Amino acid sequence: MFNTETVRDTRTAERSERVPIRAGRPAAAVTLLCALFVVIFDNFHFWASLYRDTPPESMEAVAMYGIVFIALVMIYNALFSLLALRWLLKPMLSLILMVAAACAYFMDAFGVIINDSMLRNVLETDAGEAAELLSPRLLIYLGLLGVLPCVLLWRTPIRHGALSREVPLRLITAILSLMIGVGVLFTHYKYISFVARQHNELRYLLNPYYPVWSARKLLPSREAAAPDPRGRTATQAAATVTAKPTVLVLVVGETARAANFQLNGYARTTNPRLSDEPLLINYTQVTSCGTATAVSVPCMFSRLPRSEFSHDKAKANVDFVQVLQTAGVSVYWRENDGGCKGVCVGTDFQDLSHGVAPDLCDEDGCQDGVMIRSLSAILDHLRGDTLIVLHPQGSHGPAYYRRYPEAFRRFTPDCRTQQVQTCSQPEIVNAYDNTIVYTDDILAEAIAQLRRRADSLDTAMLYLSDHGESLGENGLYLHGMPYSLAPAEQTHVPFMLWLSPQLEAHAGLRRHCLLGNADISYSHDNLFHSVLGLFRIRTDAYEPEMDILEECRG
Structure with a gap:
């Protein structure tokens, strides 16, 4: 006899095989x-x-x-x-x-x-x-x-x-x-x-x-900017008969904020040596191009002002390293930080961060003192106009305590960990201030090296930090805030210039005028034109009104 239930069960089983349970x-x-x-x-x-x-x-x-x-x-x-x-x-x-x-x-x-x-x-x-x-x-x-x-x-x-x-x-x-x-x-x-x-x-x-x-x-733009012709040709104006080779030591400071420099009115003695340097000109109102090294360093070397700067545009424009090399000025770059961010191409480059000096280097890297030893070796063999760029670790966080030797541990207790947010703010500030004291010593030693060679070279030292740093104010640490939101601690940077009396005289610079301009507002935008002006570079990229020295030339 035909069983309808059996047929129904068979059909149901067949349907289940065809359509799996989801x-x-x-x-x-x-x-x-x-x-x-x-x-x-x-x-x-x-x-x-x-x-x-x-x-x-x-x-x-x-x-x-x-x-x-x-x-x-x-x-x-x-x-x-x-x-x-x-x-x-x-x-x-x-x-x-x-x-x-x-x-x-x-x-x-x-x-x-x-x-x-x-x-x-x-x-x-x-x-x-x-x-x-x-x-x-x-x-x-x-x-x-x-x-x-x-x-x-x-x-x-x-x-x-x-x-x-x-x-x-x-x-x-x-x-x-x-x-x-x-x-x-x-x-x-x-x-x-x-x-x-x-x-x-x-x-x-x-x-x-x-x-x-x-x-x-971060993605490359679809259409690369057309190369800007300005600065592609450059020459040097003839030096005076008595002038010796011009040598500028440019120290690109790392993460140093102006607020913690004694020279800018800070209550602590963070600049014990530079404060006693009579020929130093300290510019008090200077702002950075960015709040991070990857932006600030290319921008401060570029012809482009901050308002126009982008990495794509920078590739289509010259920086002052390229202009100087075109004009015949030798350029040395000595690196002890995370790299030159693309602005040291074609220079005599040396990475000092993995040196062999046992008193200054270990498995984590080298203290900035290695740069002074390298500077001495370069100065002893110069024959023509030269730019020497030093890029130290400076005050790079968060491991501030690793940036200075034990001898410069002036302010204690200092934060001894890279997890700075776990330290009290006074401990963080103490560690950071110790980095500034060490930077002060590095800059003073660089000036001493230049002063000792006054008989053979016309020398200058310029220090300008790439950006500042937050040390826990309003819950902010480190740097890198969007520029429109960044606090002054991240954008107000130290800027100082030392000129040998010989260079000052040969360049026709009036010291009372330079000192009188020390409190004028400047920025990274001025660096390009000021360096070209110091080396007497003739090029269509140079803008005299942006040169901080031009007004004081006799």
């Missing part, structure tokens, strides 16, 4: 969970700053917190939904989680903003500098906020459909999420827009949005 979590749920995780755990610095700037003292402020939270989750979910395809979702979300974890550490620990300048610094940082930033706390952040959620993500089965169905579904999810996110913001638009205008810096703290958005600026 197991796992829907992709939309995974992207939403990741968005929640990132907003809650990777944006502590954002929420802390929002709380500081807009404490929840009213119902409007309390409501704003909830609305901003929902909006951020929905906007991140919209972005993550665009990645929710079978072979793309887990790898891309894992990358985002690891990047967000690393950025969260540096933002929480040092109060920094991860922008294109900071990212460029990271790409150009050498192994020694990178090692100083490693810490157990960084590993904890990477482990808990990066590795752990990535492991959970990869262990979670995700349900995917056919590509033809998934693509429109993800687009719809992204559009709906974005509409919800923007929509809730508009429900409280008046209050939120006021807070956003008053505290524009909050958008820089969104992690990983702003770091990823900033990374696009």
Whole structure:
């Protein structure tokens, strides 16, 4: 007899074999969970700053917190939904989680903003500098906020459909999420827009949005700027009959801020030797081109002013090293920091950071004293006009205590760890001030070397720091803030000039005029033209009004 139940069971089994049961979590749920995780755990610095700037003292402020939270989750979910395809979702979300974890550490620990300048610094940082930033706390952040959620993500089965169905579904999810996110913001638009205008810096703290958005600026531009012809030809004006070879020692200071220099009115004795130097001219109101070495060094050497500078434009323009070499001036570069950032091409270059002087070098590098020994060797063999660039470690953080020998440990207790945020602010300042005392000694020794050769050379020493440093003021450490938001501690830099009496006379410079201009506002923009003017360079790139010495020439 025909059994209908048996036939029905057989057909059901056959259908089950043809259409497998779809197991796992829907992709939309995974992207939403990741968005929640990132907003809650990777944006502590954002929420802390929002709380500081807009404490929840009213119902409007309390409501704003909830609305901003929902909006951020929905906007991140919209972005993550665009990645929710079978072979793309887990790898891309894992990358985002690891990047967000690393950025969260540096933002929480040092109060920094991860922008294109900071990212460029990271790409150009050498192994020694990178090692100083490693810490157990960084590993904890990477482990808990990066590795752990990535492991959970990869262990979670995700349900995917056919590509033809998934693509429109993800687009719809992204559009709906974005509409919800923007929509809730508009429900409280008046209050939120006021807070956003008053505290524009909050958008820089969104992690990983702003770091990823900033990374696009590191990509080469599609159309390279056309080479600027200015400065491509250069000659030297004839020297006077009595003039000897002109030698300028340019010390590119590292992370030194003007506020901690005794010469600028600082209460501590951080410039014991330079304060007794009668021929030193100290310029008190000088600002940097950037807040990080990767920007400031190329910019201060470039013909371009800060308002026009970009790395792409700089490649199409000359810097003063190139102009001097075109005019026949010899250029030496002695490096004890993280590199010349592309401005030492064609120079007599030597890296001193891994020297063999047992009293100044160890496995971590060399103290800046090695530069003075190198300077002496160069000065003994000069025959013509020469620029000597010294690029010391100076006051580079966070391991300030490694920048000075024990003999220069004047201010104690000093912070003896690279995790400066764990030290008290007085300890951080003590360590930093010790680096300035050591810099003072290096500069005084350079002047002494030049003074001893007055019979054979017309000499000068110019010191200008690339940028300043935050030492815990307002919760900020290190440097690299966007220029528009950077505090004066990161942009107000020391600038000083020493001229031998012989060079002063041969160049026709009036000392009372130079001293009278010491409190005028200058910037890195003046360096290009001032160096060319000192070497009497004739070129169409030279602008006399930007030369700090031009007004004082007799």
